[in-house]
Amino acid sequence: MKRAGEKQIERESLSRTNAAARRRRPVSRYQLKIALSYLIILSMMLVLLNTYPVWISRDFMFSNTRDVMMSRASDLATTLSGTDMTPESVALVMNIMDNQAQYRTIVADRHGFVVYDSLTSGSVAGRYALDAEIAGALTGQDSFRSAYRDYAFDSRFAMPVTSHNMIVGAIYLSRLDTAQGKQLSDLIARLFAVSVVIFAVVVIFSVIIALALTRRISVILRGIRAAHEGDYAYRLPVRGRDELAELADRINQFFSILRKTEGQRQQFVSDASHELKTPLAAVRLLTDSILETPDMPPETVREFVADIGNETDRLSRMTEKLMQLSRLDTNLPEAAAVTDPAAVVQKVARMLRPLAKSSGVELHCELAEDCRVIGAEDGLVQIVYNLIDNAIKYTMPGGSVRAFVFRRGDEAHIVVDDTGAGIPEAELPLIFDRFYRVDKARSREAGGAGLGLSIAAEATARMGGSITAESEVGKGSRFTARFPLAGCDDA
Numbered sequence: 001m002k003r004a005g006e007k008q009i010e011r012e013s014l015s016r017t018n019a020a021a022r023r024r025r026p027v028s029r030y031q032l033k034i035a036l037s038y039l040i041i042l043s044m045m046l047v048l049l050n051t052y053p054v055w056i057s058r059d060f061m062f063s064n065t066r067d068v069m070m071s072r073a074s075d076l077a078t079t080l081s082g083t084d085m086t087p088e089s090v091a092l093v094m095n096i097m098d099n100q101a102q103y104r105t106i107v108a109d110r111h112g113f114v115v116y117d118s119l120t121s122g123s124v125a126g127r128y129a130l131d132a133e134i135a136g137a138l139t140g141q142d143s144f145r146s147a148y149r150d151y152a153f154d155s156r157f158a159m160p161v162t163s164h165n166m167i168v169g170a171i172y173l174s175r176l177d178t179a180q181g182k183q184l185s186d187l188i189a190r191l192f193a194v195s196v197v198i199f200a201v202v203v204i205f206s207v208i209i210a211l212a213l214t215r216r217i218s219v220i221l222r223g224i225r226a227a228h229e230g231d232y233a234y235r236l237p238v239r240g241r242d243e244l245a246e247l248a249d250r251i252n253q254f255f256s257i258l259r260k261t262e263g264q265r266q267q268f269v270s271d272a273s274h275e276l277k278t279p280l281a282a283v284r285l286l287t288d289s290i291l292e293t294p295d296m297p298p299e300t301v302r303e304f305v306a307d308i309g310n311e312t313d314r315l316s317r318m319t320e321k322l323m324q325l326s327r328l329d330t331n332l333p334e335a336a337a338v339t340d341p342a343a344v345v346q347k348v349a350r351m352l353r354p355l356a357k358s359s360g361v362e363l364h365c366e367l368a369e370d371c372r373v374i375g376a377e378d379g380l381v382q383i384v385y386n387l388i389d390n391a392i393k394y395t396m397p398g399g400s401v402r403a404f405v406f407r408r409g410d411e412a413h414i415v416v417d418d419t420g421a422g423i424p425e426a427e428l429p430l431i432f433d434r435f436y437r438v439d440k441a442r443s444r445e446a447g448g449a450g451l452g453l454s455i456a457a458e459a460t461a462r463m464g465g466s467i468t469a470e471s472e473v474g475k476g477s478r479f480t481a482r483f484p485l486a487g488c489d490d491a
């Protein structure tokens, strides 16, 4: 009762978890992550697009302006160096030199007194120059400063006027270049417009891609939830050939394996309980008969108790085999060992010789000693024991059982053949299935549960080998187990 209650609580909490997972909508978070990462990358690219070309253009314009101003200033300085730097002579030179209106030109004498200023209103002529550039030029230094502000380049250039290696004055040019400023502001505006378009397009595309991607992921999640709730028959749609399609395909394969395993597990549990029920029912029946019959003759009681003993023996054999099977199912990796199949067959033959003798069956072995296989000895003993035990069980008194070990190519073969009842051809493919018995009555009588051959086949497969059966009804059977050779003693 308690177990059923626990299961109910477990189921309810599971469905609550699933409902909560659905409510939390992890998919939309994923959508957001994808969209955000696109937007961050895009924003970085757009910032770069809007700054780098502007920097390059601005620097180019600066250096261009500098070159032009320097050339003009040099021309003026060369011409002025031959004058006495008085306002009159400088004005004369400036007239001859065709004063270019785009520059404001200031000429100062060696004391920093402004002897010429091309500006008419706000002229500083007749005063001492306070500009740092003119002061620098009077100490022999050229200087250039340019800045882009308010859509214009504000540039200044100053240079000394020298005569016979003496500084006799300074020239100062300044210019507010709106034409170049406009070029740069146009470039900035155009880059911004292009960025807005790129941003809009990428946002739309990233939303579409994020939606498409997460829709496919949510389909996969739906499948996983269905399988989580026990619906292993669920199949995910596999569209395209990308990683998500491969993921869906792999998950489908995984669901198929789960479905098969679950089916096998249910079948195994139901077969095992059925098989265990029969001897238990017999024990119950026999004990009830003894208990309900007070005057039962002692010989009959002894007979019944002996039967109970036989049934419990059968039960313990069966549980031992079930445990062997469950050990094989756990798939724990085996310690790599090299085993001599001839020694194993000899050991098993020694164990089963008394059974063969009591069954009136002759047991004969032909063993090549030059084979070694990879696998634990216990596993090989299970295989050989089940094969020879069956051969003895299903052979009439007077018959014979032979076991062979030999090499064939790069394989070791263990063959067990008998002159027993044989197996109908149609049933040969089924005898390795768990709980399958050809002659149920005979098998039960011989103490079998239909597990021996499935244990042998599974243990053989674990050692990398295979097992086959040939048989003819009334003549006998031959079981061949093949294993890859671990090495041979050729000597």
Ligand code: ADP
Residues within 6 Å of the ligand: 386, 390, 391, 392, 394, 418, 420, 421, 422, 423, 431, 436, 437, 438, 439, 443, 444, 447, 448, 449, 450, 451, 452, 453, 454, 477
């Ligand atoms: P069991 O425990 O019943 O012997 P197994 O798995 O070992 O189960 O064998 C499955 C069935 O195959 C047996 O019930 C029997 O009918 C048949 N079988 C196995 N080995 C032989 C054999 N050597 N000769 C005839 N029938 C056999």
